[in-house]
Amino acid sequence: MMPTESDLLDHIYRRSEGLGGGVVIGPGDDCALVRGGGHAGTLLTVDQLVEHRHFLPGTGVDLIARKTVGRSVSDIAAMGGTPAWGLATGLLPAGCDFGDTLFDAMARWADGWGCPLVGGDIAFHEGPLVLTVTVGGVPSGRVLKRGAAEPGDTVYVSGRLGGSLESGRHLAVEPRVELGRQLARDESVHACIDLSDGLGRDAGRVAAASGVGIELEAERFPCHDGCDWSNALADGEDYELLFTASRPMPASLAGVAITPVGCVTEDRGCRVLTPDDRVIDASDRGWDHGS
Amino acid sequence: MMPTESDLLDHIYRRSEGLGGGVVIGPGDDCALVRGGGHAGTLLTVDQLVEHRHFLPGTGVDLIARKTVGRSVSDIAAMGGTPAWGLATGLLPAGCDFGDTLFDAMARWADGWGCPLVGGDIAFHEGPLVLTVTVGGVPSGRVLKRGAAEPGDTVYVSGRLGGSLESGRHLAVEPRVELGRQLARDESVHACIDLSDGLGRDAGRVAAASGVGIELEAERFPCHDGCDWSNALADGEDYELLFTASRPMPASLAGVAITPVGCVTEDRGCRVLTPDDRVIDASDRGWDHGS
Numbered sequence: 279m280m281p282t283e284s285d286l287l288d289h290i291y292r293r294s295e296g297l298g299g300g301v302v303i304g305p306g307d308d309c310a311l312v313r314g315g316g317h318a319g320t321l322l323t324v325d326q327l328v329e330h331r332h333f334l335p336g337t338g339v340d341l342i343a344r345k346t347v348g349r350s351v352s353d354i355a356a357m358g359g360t361p362a363w364g365l366a367t368g369l370l371p372a373g374c375d376f377g378d379t380l381f382d383a384m385a386r387w388a389d390g391w392g393c394p395l396v397g398g399d400i401a402f403h404e405g406p407l408v409l410t411v412t413v414g415g416v417p418s419g420r421v422l423k424r425g426a427a428e429p430g431d432t433v434y435v436s437g438r439l440g441g442s443l444e445s446g447r448h449l450a451v452e453p454r455v456e457l458g459r460q461l462a463r464d465e466s467v468h469a470c471i472d473l474s475d476g477l478g479r480d481a482g483r484v485a486a487a488s489g490v491g492i493e494l495e496a497e498r499f500p501c502h503d504g505c506d507w508s509n510a511l512a513d514g515e516d517y518e519l520l521f522t523a524s525r526p527m528p529a530s531l532a533g534v535a536i537t538p539v540g541c542v543t544e545d546r547g548c549r550v551l552t553p554d555d556r557v558i559d560a561s562d563r564g565w566d567h568g569s
Numbered sequence: 570m571m572p573t574e575s576d577l578l579d580h581i582y583r584r585s586e587g588l589g590g591g592v593v594i595g596p597g598d599d600c601a602l603v604r605g606g607g608h609a610g611t612l613l614t615v616d617q618l619v620e621h622r623h624f625l626p627g628t629g630v631d632l633i634a635r636k637t638v639g640r641s642v643s644d645i646a647a648m649g650g651t652p653a654w655g656l657a658t659g660l661l662p663a664g665c666d667f668g669d670t671l672f673d674a675m676a677r678w679a680d681g682w683g684c685p686l687v688g689g690d691i692a693f694h695e696g697p698l699v700l701t702v703t704v705g706g707v708p709s710g711r712v713l714k715r716g717a718a719e720p721g722d723t724v725y726v727s728g729r730l731g732g733s734l735e736s737g738r739h740l741a742v743e744p745r746v747e748l749g750r751q752l753a754r755d756e757s758v759h760a761c762i763d764l765s766d767g768l769g770r771d772a773g774r775v776a777a778a779s780g781v782g783i784e785l786e787a788e789r790f791p792c793h794d795g796c797d798w799s800n801a802l803a804d805g806e807d808y809e810l811l812f813t814a815s816r817p818m819p820a821s822l823a824g825v826a827i828t829p830v831g832c833v834t835e836d837r838g839c840r841v842l843t844p845d846d847r848v849i850d851a852s853d854r855g856w857d858h859g860s
Contacts, residue, residue, distance in 0.1 A: 280664060280666060281666075281668060281669065283691045283692060283693065286668045286669060286672065286691050287691060289669050289672075290672055290676075290686075290689070293673065293676065294676070294685075294686070294687075297685050297687065300653065300654070301654065301685060301687050303687075304685075304687050304688070305686070305687065305688050305689065309688065310654070310656070310687035310688040312653065312654045312687060312705070320611065320705070322654065322656055322687060322688055322703075322705070323656075323688060324656045324657075324658055324688065324689060324690055324701070324703060325658075325690050326658045326660055326690050326692060326701070328660060328692055328694050330694065330695070331692060331694050362591065362603065363591070363592065363601070363603045363613065365601070365613055365614075365615040365703055366615075367615055367616075367617045367701050369617060369619060369699055373571060375571060375572075377572060377577045378572065378577060378580050381577065381580070381581055382580075382584065385581075385584065385585070394585075394588050394592060394595075395581075395585070395596070396585075396588065396592050396594075396595050396596065396601035396603060396613060397595070397596050397600065397601040397613055397614060397615065398581070398596065398615060399615055399616050399617050399701075400574045400577050400578060401574060401617060401619060401622060402574065403619050403621065403622050403697065404621070405696040405697050406694065406696050408660055408699050410615070410617070410658050410690075410701045412613075412615060412656055412703045414603070414611070414613070414705075
């Protein structure tokens with residue numbers, strides 16, 4: 279069988295254990311954290327956006343720009359950091375005539391989120407449009423990791439979930455930067471991850487990284503209009519935050535609704551209690567985006 | 570006319586003038602330099618490597634890995650910095666079965682050059698293999714820029730030039746990190762750039778960025794066996810350093826031969842005195858790699 283993206287990443291995570299030097303957090307979380315020279319360190323993340331795979335030909339240039347920058351900014355938000363700078367690469371199809379417009383739009387979105395594009399690389403080829411955005415961020419004192427959930431925590435999600443692809447919301451990414459920073463300042467908040475691959479798969483990642491279990495209650499899932507719990511569980515690309523906390527959270531934070539959707543348990547695994555009282559395994563539902 | 574990569578980059582450089590905040594050096598040099606929190610700052614660079622464009626199908630995995638990491642490390646070397654960390658993305662053709670081998674090899678080269686891969690992103694698609702490597706580096710006190718050449722400086726190059734593509738040397742990149750660091754410590758060294766697009770084009774970039782002229786003497790060019798001055802001028806992908814200095818340099822530094830090849834003048838432009846005493850314009854010779 280051919281390896282999947284997850285297989286390749288698992289291999290990289292295993293190989294990277296114990297990276298020394300200034301590497302505080304290596305591969306396997308939403309961002310890496312490197313440190314050196316006595317300062318607070320830098321959060322680092324990179325994502326690629328590929329035509330046909332992450333957006334369809336004919337998608338508006340501003341939405342392509344927003345999604346490619348927003349996905350990386352969302353990773354910084356998931357660690358509670360503040361975006362500081364960005365680097366972008368563009369591999370443009372031969373004959374592409376919207377390069378200037380696209381890079382200007384990426385620069386505007388990056389500026390708006392506080393991470394001006396300070397460099398990059400451009401090439402043409404005979405193939406699809408491929409963009410990458412690297413973002414560096416400043417930690418807010420405490421860094422939120424996916425492996426920090428504790429039994430007894432409540433599991434929360436921000437905003438509403440589901441139907442991202444069909445509605446086009448997957449393009450209009452709104453990274454939860456201010457929410458992430460507020461969560462990082464609250465010591466009762468333990469684990470955090472951004473929801474890129476669906477509540478089921480991403481909650482499963484938090485459970486696995488933390489060595490705990492998570493039980494989700496489908497009836498509590500905050501769903502977008504026209505979506506039900508199974509969309510929230512499996513559709514992905516919501517770019518909301520999932521986090522666990524040992525104390526009750528307010529109904530909204532940083533202007534975003536916060537909903538309790540489950541709890542952290544001692545038993546490993548990630549399970550969903552469905553509205554018809556079945557218990558299903560959540561951890562392999564959702565998209566395999568590999569991160 | 571369709572814009573070239575250089576057109577797109579020129580547009581980005583103009584738009585990015587005066588980026589504020591912690592951005593000390595924005596788009597347009599080998600690396601950006603961002604600063605914050607009172608520390609020395611971080612050198613940042615990203616390059617992409619594209620099948621068919623930068624290497625041919627069937628190229629050995631270890632050479633692909635070496636070239637993709639080495640090109641970014643060479644940018645850090647050109648600024649006189651020390652590589653500190655790396656991020657990699659891989660967009661693999663569907664059915665590609667060497668992902669693990671490739672990423673392990675990239676990690677080995679990155680470790681060897683001091684910039685362990687701390688994160689990244691992997692996806693499959695129906696298209697060519699596309700890799701990007703972002704490298705962050707620590708400046709050596711002083712940062713070498715391409716825009717710092719002064720009239721009266723001598724122009725030097727490291728190593729030997731020409732024939733990189735035909736010989737396969739373009740894959741076996743040997744970034745001049747230690748040389749760059751030594752140059753950064755020498756106040757008589759002014760401008761520096763790595764030779765990715767040919768001596769002619771890259772010397773032209775130094776001249777333009779510095780607001781000066783450069784006159785090159787073709788008979789002095791240190792050429793690889795089987796190459797002549799025109800190969801050195803135009804072939805590209807040598808990944809040697811070109812620098813200017815106000816005092817004579819030794820014949821070798823950091824174990825690499827150093828050859829004077831011309832001088833910096835008040836008159837703008839970049840000219841080459843050929844062995845048959847013609848004067849040609851050098852600035853538009855070489856590959857348009859866009860950086």
